[in-house]
Amino acid sequence: MKIDGVPHRSIQAEDGAILILDQTLLPWRVEWLRIANAGAAAQAIRSMQVRGAPLIGAVAAYGLALALRDDPAALEPVAAMLGETRPTAINLRWALGRMLTVLRPLPEATRAARAWAEAGAIAEDDVATCRAIGAHGLPLIEAIAAGKPGRPVNILTHCNTGWIATVDFGTALSVVYQAHDAGIPVHVWVDETRPRNQGALLTAWELGAHGVPHTVIADNAGGHLMQHGEVDIVLVGTDRVTRRGDVANKIGTYLKALAAHDNNVPFWVALPHSTLDWAVADGVSEIPIEDRGEAEVTHTTGLLPDGTPGSIRTAAPGSPARNPGFDVTPARLVTGIITERGRCAASEVGLLGLYPERALAA
Numbered sequence: 001m002k003i004d005g006v007p008h009r010s011i012q013a014e015d016g017a018i019l020i021l022d023q024t025l026l027p028w029r030v031e032w033l034r035i036a037n038a039g040a041a042a043q044a045i046r047s048m049q050v051r052g053a054p055l056i057g058a059v060a061a062y063g064l065a066l067a068l069r070d071d072p073a074a075l076e077p078v079a080a081m082l083g084e085t086r087p088t089a090i091n092l093r094w095a096l097g098r099m100l101t102v103l104r105p106l107p108e109a110t111r112a113a114r115a116w117a118e119a120g121a122i123a124e125d126d127v128a129t130c131r132a133i134g135a136h137g138l139p140l141i142e143a144i145a146a147g148k149p150g151r152p153v154n155i156l157t158h159c160n161t162g163w164i165a166t167v168d169f170g171t172a173l174s175v176v177y178q179a180h181d182a183g184i185p186v187h188v189w190v191d192e193t194r195p196r197n198q199g200a201l202l203t204a205w206e207l208g209a210h211g212v213p214h215t216v217i218a219d220n221a222g223g224h225l226m227q228h229g230e231v232d233i234v235l236v237g238t239d240r241v242t243r244r245g246d247v248a249n250k251i252g253t254y255l256k257a258l259a260a261h262d263n264n265v266p267f268w269v270a271l272p273h274s275t276l277d278w279a280v281a282d283g284v285s286e287i288p289i290e291d292r293g294e295a296e297v298t299h300t301t302g303l304l305p306d307g308t309p310g311s312i313r314t315a316a317p318g319s320p321a322r323n324p325g326f327d328v329t330p331a332r333l334v335t336g337i338i339t340e341r342g343r344c345a346a347s348e349v350g351l352l353g354l355y356p357e358r359a360l361a362a
């Protein structure tokens with residue numbers, strides 16, 4: 001997608017390194033971080049300089065490729081190290097698993113070149129996949145628009161699922177961008193998404209840069225807007241979907257789904273194939289939920305009075321905090337799933353209809 005009219009991807013490969021958009025500085029500063037080794041890739045993922053399920057998978061793949069340039073025998077330990085950076089998004093393990101499957105059979109001397117090519121293939125797969133997700137979600141917006149001619153389709157979204165959460169285009173926001181670019185009037189309610197405010201900081205920045213009308217709201221406002229008929233559809237991304245359609249996503253998604261269910265608002269989840277975890281059925285009991293640091297809750301980041309990005313304490317001194325980074329929305333609260341292969345019900349039957357090959361993995 002574009003920054004000031006110039007097309008960009010969230011990760012750029014160059015000779016012997018990758019450049020990533022440092023998301024901890026957005027929207028205040030647009031800075032590209034050069035990553036030349038696996039340790040820097042791991043740190044970028046842990047610190048959320050790069051974030052978003054598909055993107056952390058691509059960065060980990062390139063991090064592994066960079067490690068093999070330095071030491072072709074480092075395949076297993078570096079893959080394990082990168083795989084431990086964040087526990088919830090299955091895309092991280094999917095990408096590393098794909099790399100290991102390709103690289104393990106190869107002579108050590110040929111691994112580095114092949115790893116770099118495979119990491120590039122993972123990135124290209126994500127671009128094509130996310131573009132297709134938008135195309136398969138577009139009819140949902142068109143149908144709503146047909147029922148309210150001349151008035152915008154009001155979409156509520158949570159966290160950031162845009163092009164900077166993927167290699168390009170995004171997942172749930174890919175649907176928004178394609179509807180906007182198709183001339184359908186849309187308006188996006190952007191959940192701020194405490195505690196890291198990926199919505200207020202990243203989604204708002206992305207949508208503004210693309211000219212998509214949007215309004216930032218407190219996380220707790222969504223239910224009220226749904227009660228008053230101001231939300232036509234909820235579109236979110238995900239970090240892991242189980243074979244029966246349970247959805248792990250940024251903390252607060254489950255509460256949005258409950259409000260949508262109570263108000264008969266369609267709740268759709270957009271995901272690429274790399275987010276499916278067929279090995280897991282019950283998301284609530286089986287998906288590991290990342291617990292992040294207390295400071296993300298007790299403090300908030302933003303622009304300080306001197307114009308520099310910084311953090312201030314917003315919780316009472318001495319009060320402890322809990323910071324689960326994700327929650328799981330049971331399939332029964334999900335209206336449907338949007339993928340690069342089409343749309344389906346949030347069920348094993350629905351998912352197998354789009355991914356029949358997964359039955360062989362069961």
Ligand SMILES: CSC[C@H]1O[C@H](OP(=O)(O)O)[C@H](O)[C@@H]1O
Binds near residue numbers: 054
């Ligand atoms: C398109 S995946 C985006 C997904 O990732 C986010 O988590 P985080 O910002 O912690 O990486 C959030 O759950 C989004 O839905």
